[in-house]
Amino acid sequence: MRSRRPGLLVSLLAGAATVGALLTAAPAHAADPPLRDLADARGKVVGTAVTGSKLTGTYGEVAGREFNSLTPGNAMKWGSVEPVRGRHDWAEADRIVAFAEAHGQQVRGHTLVWHSQNPGWLTDGTWTRDELSAVLNDHIDTEVGRYKGRLAAWDVVNEPFEEDGTYRRTLWYDTLGPDYIAQALTRARAADPGADLYINDYNVEGVNAKSTALYDLVKSLKERGVPVDGVGLQAHLIVGQVPSTVRQNIQRFADLGVDVAITELDIRMQLPATEAKLAQQAADYRSVVSACAAVDRCTGVTVWGFTDSDSWIPDTFPGEGAATPYDENYAPKPAYHAIAQALGGGGGQPADGCTATYGVTGQWNTGFTGQVRISCAGASLASWKVSWTYGEGQRVSQAWNATCAQSGAVVTCGNAAWNGTVPDGGSVTFGFNASWSGSNGVPVVTLG
Numbered sequence: 001m002r003s004r005r006p007g008l009l010v011s012l013l014a015g016a017a018t019v020g021a022l023l024t025a026a027p028a029h030a031a032d033p034p035l036r037d038l039a040d041a042r043g044k045v046v047g048t049a050v051t052g053s054k055l056t057g058t059y060g061e062v063a064g065r066e067f068n069s070l071t072p073g074n075a076m077k078w079g080s081v082e083p084v085r086g087r088h089d090w091a092e093a094d095r096i097v098a099f100a101e102a103h104g105q106q107v108r109g110h111t112l113v114w115h116s117q118n119p120g121w122l123t124d125g126t127w128t129r130d131e132l133s134a135v136l137n138d139h140i141d142t143e144v145g146r147y148k149g150r151l152a153a154w155d156v157v158n159e160p161f162e163e164d165g166t167y168r169r170t171l172w173y174d175t176l177g178p179d180y181i182a183q184a185l186t187r188a189r190a191a192d193p194g195a196d197l198y199i200n201d202y203n204v205e206g207v208n209a210k211s212t213a214l215y216d217l218v219k220s221l222k223e224r225g226v227p228v229d230g231v232g233l234q235a236h237l238i239v240g241q242v243p244s245t246v247r248q249n250i251q252r253f254a255d256l257g258v259d260v261a262i263t264e265l266d267i268r269m270q271l272p273a274t275e276a277k278l279a280q281q282a283a284d285y286r287s288v289v290s291a292c293a294a295v296d297r298c299t300g301v302t303v304w305g306f307t308d309s310d311s312w313i314p315d316t317f318p319g320e321g322a323a324t325p326y327d328e329n330y331a332p333k334p335a336y337h338a339i340a341q342a343l344g345g346g347g348g349q350p351a352d353g354c355t356a357t358y359g360v361t362g363q364w365n366t367g368f369t370g371q372v373r374i375s376c377a378g379a380s381l382a383s384w385k386v387s388w389t390y391g392e393g394q395r396v397s398q399a400w401n402a403t404c405a406q407s408g409a410v411v412t413c414g415n416a417a418w419n420g421t422v423p424d425g426g427s428v429t430f431g432f433n434a435s436w437s438g439s440n441g442v443p444v445v446t447l448g
């Protein structure tokens, strides 16, 4: 059974341990179905990049429950699968494909021909044109052949363009000329006629010089009869900077007769994340997913990691992060609900199910100990997040069995690694110490 989304009735347990007033507050985020059910209902993909070794525990539960497509984040790259020439290591890629099949998910192969993350023997070698052509063919035959019939799509060629729309100067381009792209596509088609073949790039989400070069390439490949089924728009975006022409750009590729997929969506921000940035991020996620949902030939959206704990952004863009729809503790962020909305869900309408109760269990002249209990009946949670706003200057100093942060008056607490699951009929409790002065009223707690 899939668990339901964060549920709803929020109640407050007022005052100290002895106090008994039980109030019911406004409903918070509620039970939307998992993203994959919303996407399935619209015939769309909602996918995530994954790390194979992490596909257990909460990470595996969320990946399996919420997404109908997986992309190996690194496991199928040349440097991963053939670190030593002729010696292949398929362990992580196999694991991801097996997980996907066990969970009724598509797999998007990523990626066959790229300038990055190649093995040293390839990049350090000196190659004649014929030699490199044979090496490329062999790589495609071997990797595409291995997964023949099991993958929905391949990102055959990755990042072939510079920002100005000229071809990127790579080992491939410099040795084989621009027709390395047609060669790779043709070879991939022969190795797995059932997989959709894509050219994938970044900064091609809106209409610009680079996306126009991609457009012209796809047009000419189609005219020449080279097999190309789609374009991948990576969509590594920045909060507040979604191009205004995403939908128009998707539509022009669709009109060429190819599919479009958003393949690597993430929307990064300068850390620390604030409520305002997370709200803007949600609006940005909504606009990208909505642009895809609005065009028939846009097959769907894959996020490049679903949790901030498994995102490439902090390593690659120092000082930036918080780019994915779930926080580091697997609590859904506003962006998660925005994706649900763009896929036709309510994005968190009121519903019965789970409640959060806040209580003070001990209080002295300057401090107090508090407790929050999350209980479910008729629903369950795979992760949770609660927040409240203090009206009288209270400050949380320490929490246990949850990760809490206070920003101004707003306290946000997410589950610890070990207590995200709240089963139907069960509850989870966490505690905290805080300071107070004057009075110590009970805040309204929001779950979800």
Ligand code: XIL
Binding pocket: 073, 074, 158, 234, 264, 312
């Ligand atoms: C990234 C991975 O997420 C990182 O783990 C790795 O260190 C570098 O590559 N465009 C792509 C992806 O096509 O393959 C990249 O993935 C991100 C940018």
